[in-house]
Amino acid sequence: MIPMAGLLAIFAPLCAAALLDRVPSLAFGLPLLIAASAVFAATHHEQPDAIRSAMLQWLVWLGVILGVVLGVVLLIGIWV
Amino acid sequence: MLAMLLAWLVPGAGHLYQGRRFKGVLFLVVVLSIYLTGFVLGGGRVVYWSWKRGEQRWAMACQAGIGIAAVPAAVQSRLLHGGGKAALAGGFMAPPVSLNQPVDESYAQAMIRRTPELTEEDFRRQPRMRLWEFQRDELSLWHHQLGRWFEIGTLYTMIAGMLNMLVIYDAGFGPLGTTSDEERRSKASKKNAGSADNAAKAST
Numbered sequence: 242m243i244p245m246a247g248l249l250a251i252f253a254p255l256c257a258a259a260l261l262d263r264v265p266s267l268a269f270g271l272p273l274l275i276a277a278s279a280v281f282a283a284t285h286h287e288q289p290d291a292i293r294s295a296m297l298q299w300l301v302w303l304g305v306i307l308g309v310v311l312g313v314v315l316l317i318g319i320w321v
Numbered sequence: 322m323l324a325m326l327l328a329w330l331v332p333g334a335g336h337l338y339q340g341r342r343f344k345g346v347l348f349l350v351v352v353l354s355i356y357l358t359g360f361v362l363g364g365g366r367v368v369y370w371s372w373k374r375g376e377q378r379w380a381m382a383c384q385a386g387i388g389i390a391a392v393p394a395a396v397q398s399r400l401l402h403g404g405g406k407a408a409l410a411g412g413f414m415a416p417p418v419s420l421n422q423p424v425d426e427s428y429a430q431a432m433i434r435r436t437p438e439l440t441e442e443d444f445r446r447q448p449r450m451r452l453w454e455f456q457r458d459e460l461s462l463w464h465h466q467l468g469r470w471f472e473i474g475t476l477y478t479m480i481a482g483m484l485n486m487l488v489i490y491d492a493g494f495g496p497l498g499t500t501s502d503e504e505r506r507s508k509a510s511k512k513n514a515g516s517a518d519n520a521a522k523a524s525t
């Protein structure tokens with residue numbers, strides 16, 4: 242039996258590649274997402290450790306919010 | 322104020338001036354790299370200043386947040402639309418020349434050198450003057466040459482400028498008002514201590 246992690250390791254890159262192929266703006270959006278997370282984190286905290294952890298939190302937040310928006314737009318694009 | 326001015330001129334310079342090295346270097350690297358990436362993706366054409374009627378470049382309002390890196394655009398726009406009718410440095414960060422816009426002969430030749438699609442026939446020479454009237458629209462040529470890269474480059478440079486506005490605020494007024502993890506923990510421990518005291522008093 243193939244473990245869950247193995248399935249994820251196989252299918253996650255395939256899904257990511259398919260998504261990048263379908264939505265090229267995703268590749269150009271990622272550097273902006275990382276930059277925005279870094280700046281948002283650094284403008285909310287002062288200590289390097291706090292900035293690092295806040296950057297990850299901002300990355301997840303922004304990624305989820307923008308990902309949902311992108312997903313909805315993608316679905317509308319497919320549906321309409 | 323000086324730190325804010327420095328932060329506008331060069332991202333992170335205000336923080337470096339204040340001795341906040343980590344943040345200074347972080348802002349310098351992150352904001353400038355996004356700006357330069359956008360500038361390169363856009364073929365060096367996406368940052369220009371134009372407030373001519375019908376041809377306003379609204380993206381510049383955001384791009385100007387990057388400071389000194391956007392200053393040449395303002396200078397070039399003034400030169401091209403001023404009496405000289407020519408921009409410096411072969412048109413680096415100069416606004417596009419529009420239909421029937423007169424430009425100096427030397428600038429027209431510089432345009433021909435840098436744009437393969439252009440020839441001398443795309444200009445109408447004005448008699449007894451060193452001015453040539455452009456018979457095409459340079460912005461359309463840029464869009465044709467660069468395609469989506471023009472928009473992507475514009476987006477990158479705009480976002481870099483807007484992020485630098487946050488950096489300027491941080492240089493002037495410090496981190497935005499959010500509670501840190503330590504503050505949250507100390508508040509929670511005080512609250513717990515307070516409720517434990519109340520419980521002890523109630524039991525006695």
